[in-house]
Amino acid sequence: MSRATLSRRGFISASLITGGGLLFDFAVPIAQAADGTPVIINAFIRILPDNRVIIGAKNAEIGQGAKTMLPMLIAEELDVDWAQVSIEQTHADAKIFGGQSAGGSRTTPREWLPMRQAGAAARAMLVAAAAAQWGVATEMLTTGSGKVTDPKTGKSVPYATLAGAAAKLPAPDPATLKLKDPANFHIIGQSVGGVDTPAIVAGKPLFGIDVKLPGMLHAVLETCPAFGGTFKSANLDAVRALPGIAHVLTIKGDGTPESGYDGVAILAKSWWTADQARETLKVEWDDSAVTGFSTQGYAAQAATRAKGKADGNIVRTGDVDGAFASADKVVTADYSYPFLAHATLEPQNCTALFKDGAIEIWAPTQNPESGRALVAQALGLPPENIRINFSRIGGGFGRRLMNDNMVQAARIAAQVPGVPVKLLFTRADDMRRDFYRPAGWHGFRAALNKDGALTAFHDHFITFGKDGKPVRSAELSPGELPAGLIDHVLFEQSFLSTNMPTGWLRAPGSNALAFVYQAFMDEVAAAAGKDLPTLMLELLSKTAQVSQGANRPPFVTARARGVIEKALAMGDWANRTALPKGQGKGFAFYYSHAGYFAEVVEVAVADGVPKVRTVWVAGDVGGHIINPINALHQVQGSVIEGLGQALAGQVITQVAGAIEQANFDTHPLQRIPDTPTIHVEFVKTDYPPTGLGEPALPPVIPALVNAIHAATGKRIRSLPVTAEMLV
Template identity: 45%
Template sequence: MKTPELVQTANAVADLNVPSHLARRNFLKQSSALGAGLVLVTQLDNDASAQTTVVKADNLPPTSSNEFKPNAFIHIAESGKVTLVSKQPEIGQGIKTSLPMVIAEELEVNWKDVQIVQADFHPKYGDQFAGGSLSTPMNYNEFLKLGATARTMLIQAAAAQWKVSVSECYAEMSKVYHKPSKRSLGYGTLASKAATLTMPDAGSVVLKKPNEYKLLGTRVGGVDNAAIVSGKPLFGIDVKLPGMVYAVLEKCPAFGGKVLSANLDAIKALPGVRDAFVLEGTANLNGLMPGVAIIAESTWAAFSARKQLKVQWDEGEVAQQNWDDFVKKADELSKQAGTITLRKDGNIQEAFAKASKLVEAKYVYPFISHASIEPQNCTAWFKEESGELELWAPTQNPAAGQNIITNVLKIPKEKIILHMTRSGGGFGRRLSADYIIEAAAIAQRVKGPVKLMWSREDDMRHDHYRAGGFHFLRGAVDQKGKLSAWHNHFVTFANRITRDGKSILQPGSGASLSGDEFPGRWLENCLLEQTPMECGIPMGPWRAPGSNVFAWVFHSFIDELAHAAGRDPLEFRLEILGDKEIMPGTGERVQAYNVARMRRVLKEVAEKAGWGKRRFPKGQGQGIAFHFSHRGYIAEVAEVTVSKQGELKVDRVVVVTDIGSQIVNLSGAENQVQGSVIDGLSTLMYPELDIQRGRIVQSNFDQYPLLRMPDTPTKVEVHFLKTDYPVTGLGEPALPPLAPAVCNAIFAATGKRVRTLPLARNDLRWT
């Protein structure tokens, strides 16, 4: 293996190595002529339902005999204009720019000649979702081959026209050149000839070497940037159709409640109101919730009418649930054995009995909201004559919307047309499809298109939340100052669901601990237990599910143990990691943990941050943390200043990432890491939700503050570590280490431990 090299964000990433073994699908199985163009045929691997399918991009500009359309993602017009399809949902992570860059690199096109169009949801594009930082690793190798194949065909077309050998020709910047004669032909001129060619053999398609890349690794601005800053319609909330009406849905403030009665006649008589009716729902918290729908001629009319709505609710059993009661119950459960034993290695009791130092701690974090800038919305148009349902939705997971509509409303999938709009933030919230099924159900009653609009209050009080949790920890260090035992009893939250006819408790997304989580597999004596508490609050994935809180708990407590042992926190962590490869256990989510990669990023971040090389005065300090999340190996050092009055300022955050062999878009990658740092700090400092009588108390940003500009870190340094490993995503892995790094720095500055989130609950004053 090559020695890894650090690439600072001030430099363009040029000579990174492309992995040859990350191939989720095998491309280019066979060729088939369709009209004037060709298609690439794909075979899905690792999927029992996979089958060979013809890929045809119907939403691209009309194809004539003078245009080249070699696959579902590439269209080259006679004018030389290149259109590339972006198939993944764009939620602000920059995928609409970065994935087409991969095709463009191998296609050898001038980026200035390229226009990007957003794909609709359709099987021809394969998997289409934005979650788990998977968009890049799922598509990277595929898209390289798509671009290279099209380039090969264009070179073949030029060689045939010149009657020369293909080996004498090469492509560059949207042209094919003949080396001996220095002749050139533009892609537009070659389009019609290339469209008549058969698909090249796999052996004749040669990928470029990474050191030949001209586009990948450079800074490229987002393709929607100009439209965003000029206020052009891009988002779901911007959709406007002729004759469209507007809908709001009032749901029970307590989760699981149902409508008993409502003043529907009074609401229907209000100005601008077209209709008002009770929408029957399902019993599933993640399904179609019941409520009262109001249809109006404008958003203002709908929202105004809603203020006069009077509903009598059957609030149900969840109305008995309160956060304070959950806190008390968690403390009681912590004194009992966990209902689930996730890991039990060695002899915990003996290790604790022999310990030189024993540390116990309780770590608590609350439920929080996704708080996307754009509230949930969806435009739907049910066409009764054809039975078709057309949707415009800012979704991360269009398949979830299609599935729930088919299951609940019995509309066949082939009758559902779903247009993916840009999303004003997702963070996991738009993986759920509750707002889509609500719009679809309302649309069945409306003649023509209808836009369902959630208010900010709807968005905060009817979210699918990041679950709160309680970790009751014990740790032991031996006489040599080595971590010798670890016990974590995790009391978490679960919804009661029915599966295979049985009623079970299902922990929320990210609310279930794996027995393979660090440092469990690294210790001879380890006990990991979990006890779920039943609750009726809907839970869903929140950016870096699980990792976003587990990293804070584990690396804060490891820091406690390091200081108890009188050890340097960096040295202590490196000792725990050791030098042996750790293979996965039985957990489905767990992958092989490459210890060497983590040691590298940890050492590099210490070097870049000058760890241990400066003496900080009282009130200032450094903290360090790392975490493996969503295939990314990330380490961070935070430097903070805490005034005597307890005011915190994060002065500097240094981040080192190993996400594989290639940074696709350096600008986008920097943005993702910097955004993760800011989002992680915001979530650490302020937000929390209170649960009273089965409902969320907070309703808007006046009660749910987020980070403001003056609170952001003064400096964020981002470093990318080049390695030979497969390319992966970056939307999530840089967030988890931020919270423990900051909290460990606070301890170094003040001597105070942060064991309860948010940080605003803690008194950081010191003397």
């Protein structure tokens, strides 16, 4: 991240996580160069001669705010004013910067301490330099606004003056660092605008789609419409003869969607020329093994499997059969949801330059080290010969955790050494070559006793899998509520075969499971003569916490109760029956990605069309909201995206192994006029902060369909919601 020349003696290391799980290289030059070259205090911090500070942001920026938030943590403990700070995106290098993936809402919990420690370590080195200069104890000195001060004498010195001396000192042991008392935070907890926002508003090039390099060629890639089809032949010479075409290349994949299928790449000096040439391209594919898959076929298979014995159990506790046999009432319902595409506004793209046995890549990737490993395998390169530069991501939602585009661009660039190649998907390419949120079918049963208490719960989950294991993002956790809250639970699963690549979509698993579980639980509550929040609060009062498995924090019932009670108060739940005919309120609670969220949705239904008027959201993501304005935007965006999945008509269908949808006319996004008023409040609890990019999304969907039931009496048991369901 720096062009400063570093002395061999200037490299030291400091572990920033107990047990050595994460290591940052503190690259410290021996002295400041005479020409004013910035002094590098550590891998994240450079101090300029005018006392401005450049802080490196190590994670990809995907709209979640990490490029602003992570430097906020460093700046807070460094004790500088935010106005002094400039932010630069680092390149991808886990050996220097630690983990750099952006997914699973893990950035905040993973980096909360290490980033603060990076800032505190630099501050300690600067204080030590001042103490040595003045001949006083470090404990006697204070810091603030990028200066070290001796309160006794009133002397102060800017960090820039101390930087050269500080650079000669060893990095402190993280165990000795004294982090700030939260009461003294002046950056954490303050609303800070996104560092890239002015450039985005001005239309400046930031995204992968904007990358331009001298002599660059543009590439389009044709692959088999049916996933897994292989190349047989094509009229390659005819396409090569077209005006402006530089190269027509065949690309050999390895048969997996992650590393890329077979394809034909067309290269030209302009993308338009290359894409127009594709209309002349005629490819014969061998797709005989992959054309038997279809959405209609999956539904028929699921209906048959639902009547039979499941393939196996996910979890079985207590005496499920006995509990149902002795139940006073049994509630049953079948729920389902479709495949979904990520539908990012920025289509997949990647730029690559292969030269002298090494490759440099410019990519909007959420998971750079996975991409590095895939490219290394595809090209037979050592990982250290691959440099990955981050570009801002124009929408990812999990799609860019998969690096197929990086591998494809690398395979193309390796065939034209010394020439930069930019691969760009069309919108149709992007939608038809996704890693889709898998569809699923759930057959539910719930047992109630004479007092209306839930005593047993059963879900036969039908999804996609192979060799007894679910495909990516089709997992069902054995801890899915109400498991852990009642004694008798059976989750079982059956698998269908598919050639569809599947992947993580924002709030993976949870975006679908929250819908089916909380909508069905609303039915159970009604059968018990209660409303859903009453039923949930009853269940949550029976135990203090529920284990979520190894290496995951337990589910704390008090935190769940806290957000439920807050959402009910915000949404005036007690007076919900006072709404006019055709209007209703619905509630849902869901726990995902270590976040607790309860939401109330108010909807009006007229002529079979639901209009969401207001959404109230209460969330608990720990004791600190690092950047409040960004936190608000994350929750609002989650609500809007969840409503789009339910109402906009989003669905992916497959015929003969290939995807039908090709653009936003058949996989529409939620529109601005359909956006409701969204009220957000955070319930702060004494827990470390957790991520916020995902956990607010899942509960809005069941809250919506529960509101539709309150307004119309109609139960929505499959998505998306259509007018036919409401008449």
